[in-house]
Amino acid sequence: MLQREMPPADAKGGWLLRMSDNGVASDAGNMLIRCERWPERALPLGYWLGEPVAVVVEAGRDDWPAFRDWLAQVPAAQSELLATALQVTRWERDHRFCGRCGHATRRLVHEFAMQCDNCGLRGYPRISPCIITLVTHGKDMLLARSPRFPPQRYSTLAGFIEPGEAVEAAVRREVMEEVGVDVGRVSFFKSQSWPFPHSLMMGFFAEAASRRIRIDGEEIVDAAWFRPQKLPQLPPVYSISRQLIDTHCESVAVR
Ligand SMILES: [Zn+2]
Structure with a gap:
């Protein structure tokens, strides 16, 4: 470690x-x-x-x-x-130059920071928080296809948190924007660094308040409810998206 x-x-x-x-x-x-x-x-x-x-x-x-x-x-x-x-x-x-005054910056040795000696601005590595959420309705899971996915692949919903926005609010907003579904209870699962280029994925389960899906047609080209017994092609096992799906399937199988 x-x-x-x-x-x-x-x-x-x-x-x-x-x-x-x-x-x-x-x-x-x-x-x-x-x-x-x-x-x-x-x-x-x-x-x-x-x-x-x-x-x-x-x-x-x-x-x-x-x-x-x-x-x-x-x-x-x-x-x-x-x-x-x-x-x-x-x-x-x-970040070799200062974003405020344009002067060359230098790396500090005791922390991840770039210092501008001209104006004093200090820059830190950028981390972009994103929500990723599995929307559920009883045993069923709402999975969607982005146009960037390999053929047949479905996954959970994800999006960036906007400036000034709370994480839970971002979950509700993304789900509403992408598939038009109202979400009730939201619970945190876990997080995962995703360095392409600097995302921090924060995983949530979200309980749907209704089942009717209305896709946006741009970020999402198809979305549907799936039963644990009949799943489409899923993301790889190391992804937090897949871990959300697997965790839900295990929890409903023992009920
Ligand atoms: Zn500067």
């Missing part, structure tokens, strides 16, 4: 995670290596197995496997490290 405490400024080696702009080193053996002296441009992330860990982005590694594929395969502790490395390196790459 990644220990979220920054190594001291003079830490120069330990573990090194090797990434490219789009992927990770090609097998678990050389993805995360021991390294006495990190490269100059390595970014410390915290501690891994009791030792400092840093990430380095290597150029010209376009053949390395994509992050999404890796996240599906590695254990949860490693996927947290990968997700952190991916978000922090992209944030640093994209």
Whole structure:
């Protein structure tokens, strides 16, 4: 598990995670290596197995496997490290200048922060909270298809939380906008980091107050009620969407 405490400024080696702009080193053996002296441009992330860990982005590694594929395969502790490395390196790459005055920024060593020495503005990695919700009616589940999905795939509903909006309100609004269903009780399930590019998925169960579906036709191209015994093709097992569906199926099977 990644220990979220920054190594001291003079830490120069330990573990090194090797990434490219789009992927990770090609097998678990050389993805995360021991390294006495990190490269100059390595970014410390915290501690891994009791030792400092840093990430380095290597150029010209376009053949390395994509992050999404890796996240599906590695254990949860490693996927947290990968997700952190991916978000922090992209944030640093994209925030080299101050958004307020345009001056060059510098990375602070004791936390994930970019400092502007000209105007004092400090920027932190962007995390975008999203709701993801399984709408239920008794045993039935409301699943929907986005136009971006592989053929036959159905999933739960999801959307970004807007500025100033409470999380529960975002659940009700997204469900109403996407499928036109009023929601009663909403209960939190769990959350999952989704670093494409910087989402934090917050999972909820939502009890439908009515069954009539009215899709928006843009974000959602089809939606329907499904029984646990007769499900369409679902998202992969590591996704929070699938965990919501599986958890509901287990809970209604024992009733
Ligand atoms: Zn500035």
